[in-house]
Amino acid sequence: MKKTLATLIALAFAGLAHADEVQVAVAANFTAPMQQIAPAFEKATGHKVVAAFGATGKFYAQIKNGAPFEILLAADDETPAKLAKEGAAVAASQFTYAKGKLVLWSAKSTIVDAQGDVLKKAGFDYLALANPKLAPYGAAAIEAMKALGVYDTLAPKFVTAENIGQTYQFIKSGNALLGFVALSQITKDNQITEGSAWIVPAKLYTPIKQDAIVLDKGKDKPAAAALMKYLQGDAAKAVIKSYGYEL
Amino acid sequence: MNPADLAAVWLTFKLATLVTLILLLVGTPIAWWLARTRSGWKGPVGAVVALPIVLPPTVLGFYLLLLMGPNGVVGQLTQWAGIGLLPFTFWGLVVASVFYSLPFVVQPIQNAFEALGDRPLEAAATLGARPLDAFFSVAVPLAKPGFLTATVLGFAHTVGEFGVVLMIGGNIPDKTRVVSVQIYDHVEALEYAQAHWLAGGMVIFSFLVLLVLYTLNPTGKKK
Incomplete structure (x- = not known):
């Protein structure tokens, strides 16, 4: 046997x-x-x-x-x-x-504007991003916020996920109103599939x-x-x- | 250990203590009912209580994230009640941990109650004790080993919680960044030295907890 x-x-x-x-x-x-x-x-x-x-x-x-x-x-x-x-x-x-391209995204259609000004107004409880220590998209998000001069005001609102897959989940479930994800996660056939998004200009972060x-x-x-x-x-x-x- | 690690340790201690207290309050009546009832609901209720033992924590975390979110039933209830949303908050972790550690508190107490049998309570009743009196002065003292096991396991299991916290915590310092998450971050960031401090500490802690439990509460000698 x-x-x-x-x-x-x-x-x-x-x-x-x-x-x-x-x-x-x-x-x-x-x-x-x-x-x-x-x-x-x-x-x-x-x-x-x-x-x-x-x-x-x-x-x-x-x-x-x-x-x-x-x-x-x-x-x-x-x-x-x-x-x-x-x-x-x-x-x-x-x-x-x-x-990769970084994008500021909300699952709701009216939240993120075409210039990303929503970051300056900061009228939300949580901003989701991938852990900058672990994920390049998280590090890019930090860089972009620093370049925009909004990092210090937004830092207390951060919720960090293990990777951008989980970041997406935080936002998609509505627990975080918006956050930084990869454009690839919300794009299919060259189109953004849902919600509202601002493609962060490439000059704001290291490629x-x-x-x-x-x-x-x-x-x-x-x-x-x-x-x-x-x-x-x-x-x-x-x-x-x-x-x-x-x- | 750096201040962030210490903050995580303190937060974990706070969380586990609170959760254990809540679970003893909530779990004892459930355990009593499960031990004494002849109702057909015993099976289903017992199964629901035991679910967290078999479910992967990620499943629990995922559904809690959806349920407690703005589109979930619980989330709408908490918003309506003016509490706001639970994910990414300390109280969110408390609620999640209560579910997660429930069987580890209910089952030892239930077993202890079941082992009592009917006789001590019948004797108490013969001596004129009301049911509530009999419960506190007869059943609870006799079930002490069960309560001890429940307290230790509930606390330790909450300390060891990881998957659920990862799903609904959001890794916020002093609010939801507990030790297990901090260890995970250290390992992922290749900070192995810092990881060893916390991870090694957890191994020692867990061993001591179980050692205390088995010393005070030797199994196999039940009367």
Whole structure:
């Protein structure tokens, strides 16, 4: 009985090893485009994508501690560079797959005006943003508010979420009237899907360059190389742009 | 530890103390009823009380966020009552924690009440004690080990709460940034040294709490 079980388990793992799978750690803000790109990639190449979505800082810790990811689609360019420097990723493979745009957003249609003046009036209880220590969009939001000179008045109203996925949830549920999220989260087919939004001018914050990199475990894996190539192709680029990223 | 860490520790202590007190007040009648009733509602009520044991805290947190938000039933009620909205407030955490730790307080007390059986109360009644008198002077003292377990577990479980707080807290210093969230932030920001101070402290605290519980309340020796 024990032997059969062991054989079964061994077979199951052998099966996994042979399938052309690529395990990708994806920044939370890139969830929706990735969910559209992955099936297209699978159809085009026959490889299978296994994606995990979450905060880049968490992925860093997991990768450093043996997580099985082969590619990292980070929310910044520093984490991939750091991993490469520490020998956990292939430096030559790093490229910018998307440039994120910061947006001030409310789920209600009348709250955020086209100039973002709502920040100066400060007539709200809570302003949601991603934890600036952990998430690039949170850090960008802080930078923008400082540039606008509203940081000190708004700081007591901050509610910080673990990542921008949760920031979105705080605002969407109405618990925070407005907050800073990624344009990609509220954009589909080149249009803002709901609520009111102000796209924060790019000059107010350091560009959010989101870089991809092949990790140690993805080195020499054909499926990983194929996905990196696919992300730089026109089909993927069109999807990425349609979600409000720049390239 | 830096001041932010100390603030988180103090806040956690305040939260857990308050929640434990509320739970002893609310949980005892529920436990009594569950232990004594022959009503068909015993099953459903017991199941609802036990839900937080099996539900992932994120589920609880997610629904509390929606329920207590401006579009939720509870949120509309609190706004109508002039309290405002509960998410991102200390009292929001208190309410959430009461739900979250409810089974850890109700079940030990209920077990203790059930273990009493009918005889001590019948004896009290024969001696002329009214039900309420019998409850306080017979049932509660006899169920003391159950109350001790309930107090310790309710407190410790609230201290260890994380998922729910993450969902409805908003990580505000002195209001909703409790120790578990602070540890999480340190780990995420790769500040491992600071994380160890708090995380190691939690391990020691939890061990001591359980040690006290098992020393004062040895299991397997129930009469």
